[in-house]
Amino acid sequence: MKRYLCLLLCLLLAACASNPRLKEVRSLADEAPALAAFSDLSQRFRDTYQRAQPYLSSAAAQREEAIDRKRRDAYPDFIALQAAAATYLRALGALAGGATFHYGDQVKQLAEGVKAWPDTGLSDRHVNAYSALVRLLLRASTGRAQDQALQAMLREGGEPLQGTLDAMHTLLRYFNKQHDNEQRIVLGMLEVEIPYADAPRDRLLAALARAHQQEKVREYRLLGLRHTLAAQHIEQMRARHAALLQGLDPQPAAAPPATLQGAQP
Secondary structure, three states: OHHHHHHHHHHHHHHHHHOHHHHHHHHHHOOHHHHHHHHHHHHHHHOHHHHHHHHOOHHHHHHHHHHHHHHHHHHHHHHHHHHHHHHHHHHHHHHHOOOOOOOHHHHHHHOOOOOOEHHHOEOHHHHHHHHHHHHHHHHOOOOOOHHHHHHHHHHHHHHHHHHHHHHHHHHHHHHHHHHHHHHHHHHHHHHHHHHHHOOHHHHHHHHHHHHHHHHHHHHHHHHHHHHHHHHHHHHHHHHHHHHHHHOOOOOOOOOOOHHHHOOOO
């Protein structure tokens, strides 16, 4: 009897391993850590004022200081979006692997919600998508059959995940615009000031300033690429999740109302 039970278990595991849907879901879930790039760029956006302040005039510094407070207030909400999307993907991966996903305190903290920040493009639509995704995570159950639970979570998480990823994509565009603005401020200041340090007695200062200028040019170029790659990655995840939704089994037709089941034609 034990031999047959072991054989049956092996067959079930092989069936799960060979299911293309499960493989694709696990592959998508494996990409969740890459969303950390959004967190890194959010943190850089938060710290814009600290980097730019030495290059600002007094009047510009006062304006930017007020904006800095808004950035820091919004930052936790930006990070919550990334955490919700990554947690959902890890939950999908756990279901596809036949495991139980333990949400812990992380999702409870996410349930506190986020706010819209219209200046950044983060709208009520994005907030609603995030809230729906967190509600799904809070009530998700792994007690059902593996494939049924996975399909249910994919269906229920379809629109909320798409909206959450769209929020992250929208914010990345805004971060990139602020990155371009910072680049103009810093490099513009250096371009104006370096010629004044070109006197013979200031040769060392001028050399250091030019080296710093070249370093900042490289820094901004690399950051521009990081914004582009992070946005592309999010778009790829949206497309892969949408493809999984399209490949789901058809939902069974709803049963007719009880009052009509016995009706005669």
